[in-house]
Structure formats: structure tokens, C-alpha cells
Amino acid sequence: MIRSSLFPIGVLALSVLTPVTAYAEQPSNVGDAIMTARAYHDSGDYQRDFDAVILQARQTLARDAAHTRKPAxxxxxxxxTLSNWDEIRADDFGYIPNGPCDSLPKGPCGAVAWEQSGRAPAFVSTRALIEDAYNQHVAVFFVTGRHENERAATERNLRAAGIPRWDGLYLRPDDSHVRAGAYKTPTRASIEAKGYTIVESLGDQPSDLTGGHAEHTFLLPNPFYRVP
Ligand SMILES: [Mg+2]
Known part of the structure; x- marks a missing residue:
């Protein structure tokens, strides 16, 4: 809450001579956060930080895959894996589930329409990690918070973005609304139950990675939104 400004005229002569201005400490400002996030992306820092994490994941996979049983x-x-920056920027970091997405680069861009369009590009560095996995005979599993009704569009998008194959694509049941960790952790356990060793798990949200069932975890930068 902001309190401010001069005492009312005539209340006290001394206050006119020495005006007192009082401000409460300011809470975080959403407008400032938007400018900071946009600058982080547009400066190239986001891509650089993202690529640095993927490089660590590639090095870890190169070190560990060969002597891991049924690595994944x-x-x-x-x-x-896929970047939704075009949608995120168009919506000014807001989440708009419904409505069309046919005015890019202008918004609004409905999230469902955007995902169904299958236009998200892959991160080049993540695609290189996946190609490493192909070359090292490491199984590739996607575990996403997207729902089953987006399976066809998601598969089409992955292929269009240069990712031709995978060993499993896990999506949430359409009626699932549990928190991400409550869905992703048991999904990784089910992959292990098939005999795989999950050398590493990668995500942009802490909820992608909590709960174990991976030998290494890599958290990518994402100041743009939060998935609890
Ligand atoms: Mg994510």
C-alpha cells in the first residue's frame, strides 16, 4: 500500500517548509518482471544459459550411457524440447487457454490453438542431445503435462521440429488435474519398471524433476511461467 505526499496545506507551517514524503516498501511489480523477462530472452542470455545446461546433460550422457544398463x-x-516463445511473447506472458492463434506475431494467441497448430520449433541444443541419445543407443522418453487429447498434435509438432522418433510419449489423461510432480514422478517410476535406467531427466520446472527416479536432473531456465 502506498502512502505519500505533502501534509495538507495549512495543517502545520513546519510541514510546508520541510515536506515529508513516506513510501511503503514496494512489492514486486509485474510490469517490471515482464520487462526483465523480455530483456533476458532478447539479450541472448536465455539461450546461452539454456544451452549451457544442455551441454552439461550431453557431457553426462556421454560419460555414463555406455556403462549403464538399458539407458534412457x-x-x-x-x-x-519445444519453444513456445512465439505464443508467450504474443500474450505478454499471460496464459490464454482458449480462442484462436491466427495473428502472430501479435496476440492474443490461445494456448490450445497454438499447441494444436504444431508450430513450436525445437531448441537446437536439445535436439543435439536427442541425437546423441540416438547415436549412443539411449532410449528417449517424453513426459509432458500436456493432455492425451493433444497427442496427435504433439507428435506432429515433434516430427516437424526435426525429432523423428522416441521410445515413449507420456501425456496426462484428459481428466487429470493433479500437480505436475504427482504425475511425472510415478511416470518415471513406470519407465524404470520396464528395466530402463534413467541416466538423466530434464525439465524447465522444479516440478518436472522432483521425486527421484533419475540418476541426474537438469533444470533449464524459465522465468516466463511457473507450473506448480
Ligand atoms: Mg516445461
């Missing part, structure tokens, strides 16, 4: 990697999709 688990990747989240949004802001880990």
Missing part, C-alpha cells in the same frame, strides 16, 4: 533419458516438452 526423460525430457519434458514445453520450454525443454
Amino acid at each position: 533419458i526423460v525430457l519434458d516438452i514445453d520450454e525443454t
